[in-house]
Amino acid sequence: MSNKELWVAFMTIVSREIRRFTRIWGQTLLPPAITMTLYFIIFGNLIGSRIGEMGGFDYMEYIVPGLIMMSVITNSYSNVVSSFYSTKFQRHIEELLVSPVPNWVILSGYVVGGSVRGLGVGFIVTCLSLFFTDLQIHNLWVMVSVVLLTAILFSLGGFINAVFANSFDDVSIIPTFVLTPLTYLGGVFYSISLLPEFWQGVSQLNPILYMVNTFRYGILGVSDIDIVFAFSMIVGFILVLFAYSLHLLSSGRGIRH
Amino acid sequence: MTSALKIQDLRKVYGNGFEALKGISFEVQQGDFFALLGPNGAGKSTTLGIVSSLVNKTSGQVSVFGHDLDADSSAAKRELGVVPQEFNFNMFEKVKDIVTTQAGYYGIAAKEAAERADHYLEKLGLWEKRNDISRMLSGGMKRRLMIARALVHEPRLLILDEPTAGVDIELRRSMWEFLEEINAEGTSIILTTHYLEEAEQLCRNIAIIDHGEIIQNTSMSDLLAQLNTESFIMDIAPCLQAPPHLDGYKVSLETGQRLLVEVEKNKGMNPIFSQLAEQGVEVTSMRNKSNRLEELFVSLVDKNLK
Numbered sequence: 001m002s003n004k005e006l007w008v009a010f011m012t013i014v015s016r017e018i019r020r021f022t023r024i025w026g027q028t029l030l031p032p033a034i035t036m037t038l039y040f041i042i043f044g045n046l047i048g049s050r051i052g053e054m055g056g057f058d059y060m061e062y063i064v065p066g067l068i069m070m071s072v073i074t075n076s077y078s079n080v081v082s083s084f085y086s087t088k089f090q091r092h093i094e095e096l097l098v099s100p101v102p103n104w105v106i107l108s109g110y111v112v113g114g115s116v117r118g119l120g121v122g123f124i125v126t127c128l129s130l131f132f133t134d135l136q137i138h139n140l141w142v143m144v145s146v147v148l149l150t151a152i153l154f155s156l157g158g159f160i161n162a163v164f165a166n167s168f169d170d171v172s173i174i175p176t177f178v179l180t181p182l183t184y185l186g187g188v189f190y191s192i193s194l195l196p197e198f199w200q201g202v203s204q205l206n207p208i209l210y211m212v213n214t215f216r217y218g219i220l221g222v223s224d225i226d227i228v229f230a231f232s233m234i235v236g237f238i239l240v241l242f243a244y245s246l247h248l249l250s251s252g253r254g255i256r257h
Numbered sequence: 258m259t260s261a262l263k264i265q266d267l268r269k270v271y272g273n274g275f276e277a278l279k280g281i282s283f284e285v286q287q288g289d290f291f292a293l294l295g296p297n298g299a300g301k302s303t304t305l306g307i308v309s310s311l312v313n314k315t316s317g318q319v320s321v322f323g324h325d326l327d328a329d330s331s332a333a334k335r336e337l338g339v340v341p342q343e344f345n346f347n348m349f350e351k352v353k354d355i356v357t358t359q360a361g362y363y364g365i366a367a368k369e370a371a372e373r374a375d376h377y378l379e380k381l382g383l384w385e386k387r388n389d390i391s392r393m394l395s396g397g398m399k400r401r402l403m404i405a406r407a408l409v410h411e412p413r414l415l416i417l418d419e420p421t422a423g424v425d426i427e428l429r430r431s432m433w434e435f436l437e438e439i440n441a442e443g444t445s446i447i448l449t450t451h452y453l454e455e456a457e458q459l460c461r462n463i464a465i466i467d468h469g470e471i472i473q474n475t476s477m478s479d480l481l482a483q484l485n486t487e488s489f490i491m492d493i494a495p496c497l498q499a500p501p502h503l504d505g506y507k508v509s510l511e512t513g514q515r516l517l518v519e520v521e522k523n524k525g526m527n528p529i530f531s532q533l534a535e536q537g538v539e540v541t542s543m544r545n546k547s548n549r550l551e552e553l554f555v556s557l558v559d560k561n562l563k
Contacts, residue, residue, distance in 0.1 A: 008367075098339045100330070
């Protein structure tokens with residue numbers, strides 16, 4: 001395929017993905033907006049006013065970056081896992097497999113589609129947070145790049161989950177039992193400096209901690225971890241997961257007999 | 258001239274050890290209307306699945322218009338349109354979106370994709386349904402949608418895996434006309450079907466596959482010439498208690514007013530009528546017991562089983 005044809009194929013997949021999650025906006029865009037508003041009210045306003053400061057900021061200010069990142073992670077992941085699994089389930093993955101679209105274009109299309117939803121929900125949550133606090137931006141480049149890379153990383157994670165999923169139960173196992181606990185324990189609501197030394201060490205094994213803290217650094221300028229190390233780790237994970245996803249696609253795992 | 262499809266020594270062994278294809282080879286010439294027939298589980302869908310890149314082969318070679326499916330898969334896939342046996346489109350998408358999206362996968366820009374989608378939806382009688390959600394279509398319409406989708410990138414080889422299954426006779430005949438039309442315009446077609454009348458009417462060449470092996474690969478006319486006997490059902494009057502004696506013919510009485518007569522290829526029909534008339538039996542109507550290809554198909558598959 002020529003570069004122009006590849007671009008058309010790529011944009012076809014991306015626009016189909018965007019069409020899908022906007023068509024069912026009541027299931028994809030509205031729930032995170034409501035959930036995060038409740039977090040802002042309950043944890044930020046009601047409980048946060050009693051907690052006082054965290055890391056030198058109001059508790060509300062402190063948790064906003066973590067909640068935005070949590071929305072991005074959850075939505076990027078769930079968009080790709082549910083979309084690609086339903087493509088397998090309804091067998092219209094065959095439309096792509098019989099066509100000349102290369103695997104890397106298929107994968108990129110799904111990842112960009114998932115990232116657009118993750119970033120879109122992140123944007124909605126950011127706008128909602130402005131009703132509760134004033135956001136300052138410490139480092140725009142760090143903020144934008146880490147949220148973008150995180151959306152890409154979790155879209156890839158969702159893709160791999162979908163390839164291995166054999167039922168709708170398999171689609172929800174990882175988000176429920178792995179992603180949500182790691183996000184909650186990833187420093188969204190607290191600084192790991194509050195933890196005993198042993199648990200601080202354990203927390204540093206959680207990759208989501210690095211993403212949340214890097215994003216928080218971009219907005220507030222405070223972080224529990226080394227930003228350069230966090231970026232290297234995220235990029236490293238993306239490269240590994242992208243290569244693994246391509247391997248799964250070319251071997252036909254879960255999609256070809 | 259390059260073959261539209263060339264399959265050489267194709268083998269498929271599934272993970273559970275089942276050997277679905279045992280090294281089959283056949284060719285489909287450009288412009289042909291080719292039937293790939295076989296009983297359920299014979300290996301037809303596996304063969305077409307490998308050609309369509311939906312099934313990984315164990316070994317062997319497949320080329321489409323000279324493009325090897327392994328070495329030059331992009332070019333090979335461009336030449337191919339696939340209409341599968343089961344519905345495999347997004348049931349929540351609009352009819353036209355399904356067709357234009359498929360065009361996009363072939364790198365066809367949005368404006369041209371929309372024009373082509375309109376053209377094929379109109380040709381297949383789906384124009385008025387273009388903005389409907391696909392799951393709302395009837396079974397026949399869904400099949401036509403899959404044909405429109407397979408044609409939108411204008412492939413030179415169209416694979417149809419039981420395209421008329423579950424389609425009423427009127428619609429089936431209109432689909433036959435459409436397929437004959439696109440074949441006449443140069444599109445090579447491979448058809449699998451359980452309606453052998455369909456294969457006999459449409460196809461010029463045929464391969465019969467059974468237990469993963471090709472047991473016949475010839476022209477339709479040569480195959481039908483192999484038929485040694487044809488069976489006819491005759492409705493008669495008056496009602497008989499025992500079958501009449503017909504010299505040189507095997508006769509049985511199906512019911513009192515229905516005879517089954519087996520006629521060998523080198524014998525005519527006239528002696529049957531004259532002998533029946535002599536015995537005071539009138540033939541009120543007559544038809545083939547089954548179509549000719551069906552008789553041959555059953556005998557070939559039975560022979561292979563033995």
